[in-house]
Amino acid sequence: MHTKKTPLDHAAPGSPSKATQTHRGHQESSRGKPEQVDVVVVGAGLAGLCAAVTAAQKGLSVVVLERSKTPGGYARSTLQGGAVVNWGPRALYKDGWGHRTLQSLGVEVAGARPGGDGLHAMLEGKLVPLPSSLGTLLRADFLTWRQRARLSGLMLTMMRQPDEALAHQTWGQWLDGQDLGPALRGLIEMFGRLTTYSNIPQLVSAHAVLSQIQHAFRHGVLYLDGGWQSIVEALCERLAVASGRLETSARVVRCERVADGRWSVETADGLSFDAGQVVLAVTPKAAAQIVPQLPVVQEWADGAVAVRAQCLDVVLESLPRPDVLSVQGLDEPIYFSVHSETARLAPKGQAVIHVARYLGDETGVGKGPLSLEAMMDRLQPGWRRVLVWKRSLPSMAVSPCAVLASKGGVFGRPGPAVPGQQGLFVAGDWVGQRGQLACAALASGAQAGQMVAESMVSSDAPRAWG
Numbered sequence: 001m002h003t004k005k006t007p008l009d010h011a012a013p014g015s016p017s018k019a020t021q022t023h024r025g026h027q028e029s030s031r032g033k034p035e036q037v038d039v040v041v042v043g044a045g046l047a048g049l050c051a052a053v054t055a056a057q058k059g060l061s062v063v064v065l066e067r068s069k070t071p072g073g074y075a076r077s078t079l080q081g082g083a084v085v086n087w088g089p090r091a092l093y094k095d096g097w098g099h100r101t102l103q104s105l106g107v108e109v110a111g112a113r114p115g116g117d118g119l120h121a122m123l124e125g126k127l128v129p130l131p132s133s134l135g136t137l138l139r140a141d142f143l144t145w146r147q148r149a150r151l152s153g154l155m156l157t158m159m160r161q162p163d164e165a166l167a168h169q170t171w172g173q174w175l176d177g178q179d180l181g182p183a184l185r186g187l188i189e190m191f192g193r194l195t196t197y198s199n200i201p202q203l204v205s206a207h208a209v210l211s212q213i214q215h216a217f218r219h220g221v222l223y224l225d226g227g228w229q230s231i232v233e234a235l236c237e238r239l240a241v242a243s244g245r246l247e248t249s250a251r252v253v254r255c256e257r258v259a260d261g262r263w264s265v266e267t268a269d270g271l272s273f274d275a276g277q278v279v280l281a282v283t284p285k286a287a288a289q290i291v292p293q294l295p296v297v298q299e300w301a302d303g304a305v306a307v308r309a310q311c312l313d314v315v316l317e318s319l320p321r322p323d324v325l326s327v328q329g330l331d332e333p334i335y336f337s338v339h340s341e342t343a344r345l346a347p348k349g350q351a352v353i354h355v356a357r358y359l360g361d362e363t364g365v366g367k368g369p370l371s372l373e374a375m376m377d378r379l380q381p382g383w384r385r386v387l388v389w390k391r392s393l394p395s396m397a398v399s400p401c402a403v404l405a406s407k408g409g410v411f412g413r414p415g416p417a418v419p420g421q422q423g424l425f426v427a428g429d430w431v432g433q434r435g436q437l438a439c440a441a442l443a444s445g446a447q448a449g450q451m452v453a454e455s456m457v458s459s460d461a462p463r464a465w466g
């Protein structure tokens with residue numbers, strides 16, 4: 001069956017307002033008889049878009065079903081008064097799994113590495129200069145001579161790929177075993193939070209944290225010009241070029257195996273598809289709701305511990321204190337960074353600032369002596385007078401699943417293939433063994449798309465289009 005494809009409404013890089021116009025293009029044929037396609041991808045976050053582009057580039061007919069009005073999931077950005085603002089602070093691991101996956105799909109990102117002047121740490125409520133390179137860090141004033149010597153040994157350890165055996169050890173256990181004084185432990189814990197977003201050392205895998213720190217030290221991260229929306233738009237564009245289709249405002253409520261090993265997929269408002277393969281690129285909880293008949297997916301959802309952060313996103317006319325560009329808490333789990341100082345995000349002079357508190361658990365919202373606005377008062381006094389826009393996000397799920405030591409770190413993560421369910425895959429930042437956060441979302445999406453294409457060829461399943 002040849003199906004007419006709906007073109008995507010493309011946005012210029014860095015103009016998220018256009019992306020929010022990506023319209024649903026429900027096909028009339030879907031409303032009666034189920035529409036036959038090779039692949040249905042549920043969810044148009046980074047993982048879903050990557051899975052869809054990968055499969056579509058292999059010549060398969062692909063439909064992406066997204067419950068929101070716009071694609072992108074947690075990677076969307078907002079356009080405010082000429083500035084592009086991500087939802088919370090964002091850094092893409094340079095040359096990491098995500099970056100390399102994007103390049104393999106023909107998506108080039110533009111951006112720069114943060115660093116240079118204006119870096120500070122916060123210790124006992126005071127700002128202390130934080131050296132900008134690993135070499136100068138060894139001369140940090142807040143460390144004693146003995147701690148600096150200890151740090152140089154630790155740096156050598158942290159520059160190496162960690163031993164896989166550390167996957168079962170918690171980050172807290174690893175830190176306890178290093179015999180660090182409070183200031184040095186605070187510094188190392190800060191690196192862990194900064195690179196993984198997690199503040200649950202008693203649960204996360206030491207291997208996972210050390211891998212992120214190692215990658216950040218060796219390759220650095222990128223703040224992206226035009227925000228993370230630029231990735232979303234580039235992936236949507238690749239999807240359209242490969243003749244894939246995106247349906248927005250299409251919430252999938254059910255996915256079941258039917259005759260001939262095919263899958264029936266239905267949305268809340270009556271679209272139905274008969275698909276050769278399905279990729280569930282949603283959180284484990286959302287996946288369990290879509291396939292309630294599969295206990296293994298429910299187990300993944302039940303075992304998940306979310307990584308959470310409280311965020312404050314701010315746009316200012318100008319910076320009251322241009323010398324304070326980045327602050328990382330050493331004895332408090334806090335983050336402050338002027339992202340527009342590194343990436344092209346705002347008209348000249350304006351500043352896009354992200355402030356965050358890494359939350360330890362669900363009940364940790366608002367914990368700590370300083371609220372995020374009070375932190376702004378402290379770091380950028382008078383900011384309210386030059387305020388263009390602000391957004392407060394009390395508890396964001398940075399990832400639905402922290403990488404847990406109890407599950408064997410990244411090596412114990414599920415998918416992309418769902419065991420015993422031919423033609424059913426999962427993708428997202430909780431799936432597969434490649435990278436963490438957005439890197440894992442992008443890499444597992446591409447892996448799922450690749451597996452879909454391979455199983456289509458090996459099974460010689462009847463194709464829907466062409």
Ligand SMILES: Cc1cc2nc3c(=O)[nH]c(=O)nc-3n(C[C@H](O)[C@H](O)[C@H](O)COP(=O)(O)OP(=O)(O)OC[C@H]3O[C@@H](n4cnc5c(N)ncnc54)[C@H](O)[C@@H]3O)c2cc1C
Pocket residue numbers: 042043044045046047048065066067068071072073074075087088089090091092093250251252253281282283286290309311396397398399427428429430436437438439441
């Ligand atoms: C505040 C914050 C800061 C972050 N900072 C970083 C960072 O600096 N570096 C980094 O690497 N990562 C970062 N991340 C993580 C990164 O954003 C995520 O890992 C990534 O965006 C997850 O993509 P995903 O496709 O797996 O999931 P999602 O973005 O959650 O996408 C899932 C999509 O599925 C849709 N959906 C759900 N249910 C259904 C349904 N029933 N039917 C149809 N559609 C459905 C959702 O609407 C959504 O669009 C951050 C996240 C947050 C929240």
